Amino acid sequence: MSKILYYNPIDLDKYERIKKIAAKRGIEIIEVGKDHINYKVGYLLALDGFDSEQANISYEDDFDFDFALFDDFTNEELFGLIDELRENQAAVSHKAGVTPNNIKWTLGELLTENDKEAKAMGLINKINALVEKNAAYKEKYGEDPKIKEIIDEINAYFASAEIFELDLAKGLYLKLLDETIRVEKDHE
Numbered sequence: 001m002s003k004i005l006y007y008n009p010i011d012l013d014k015y016e017r018i019k020k021i022a023a024k025r026g027i028e029i030i031e032v033g034k035d036h037i038n039y040k041v042g043y044l045l046a047l048d049g050f051d052s053e054q055a056n057i058s059y060e061d062d063f064d065f066d067f068a069l070f071d072d073f074t075n076e077e078l079f080g081l082i083d084e085l086r087e088n089q090a091a092v093s094h095k096a097g098v099t100p101n102n103i104k105w106t107l108g109e110l111l112t113e114n115d116k117e118a119k120a121m122g123l124i125n126k127i128n129a130l131v132e133k134n135a136a137y138k139e140k141y142g143e144d145p146k147i148k149e150i151i152d153e154i155n156a157y158f159a160s161a162e163i164f165e166l167d168l169a170k171g172l173y174l175k176l177l178d179e180t181i182r183v184e185k186d187h188e
Contacts, residue, residue, distance in 0.1 A: 001072065002026070002071065003029070003072060004029050006067070006068050007032050007036075007066060007067040007107065008034070009031065010064075010065070014089065017085075017089070021081070021084055021085060030044060030045065030046075037111075039052070039054055039055075039107055040103070041098070041106070041107055045098070050103075057106060061112060061115060065094050066094065067094040068092040068096075069096055069097070069102075069110070070097045070098065073097070082095075094115065096110065120169070123170060127154060127169070127176065130173070133180060134147050137180075137184075141183070146179050147179050147180070150176045151176070154176065157169070157172060
């Protein structure tokens with residue numbers, strides 16, 4: 001049976017829509033909260049081979065977001081569910097699928113990694129939006145040397161970065177944002 005391990009339902013109206021959609025599709029929801037942070041994901045999903053032993057880990061993050069972990073879905077089922085959630089204004093931004101590795105992690109470890117990934121993807125989307133905006137400005141106003149230099153730096157970073165460093169990428173984004181604002185003011 002497909003399951004959703006659902007952490008910290010913040011928007012209760014949205015959570016009710018999620019539960020209704022899950023019930024219609026025969027999906028079990030396992031609700032967990034902050035008191036489950038140090039349990040292994042496999043235990044929380046009631047998978048064989050996981051006991052109730054808790055890790056003794058403290059986390060820097062408060063995990064003040066909701067999160068859905070999808071277990072035992074085919075790709076088609078999962079994408080269909082995600083589409084239906086989105087159509088019903090019940091999308092969850094922090095989400096993941098079960099893997100052989102993440103079932104061995106504590107819920108806190110999984111939330112930490114997922115939050116890093118969500119922040120990284122959000123930042124990458126913001127960078128891409130600024131790059132696209134500056135491509136339009138280049139067509140309209142000509143190439144700006146400072147913008148070109150920063151975009152070249154961004155492209156070099158993403159082409160060579162083995163490990164994504166959020167702070168470094170954020171610094172590149174802020175440099176590009178500052179120069180984009182300058183270009184906009186110059187052409188008001």
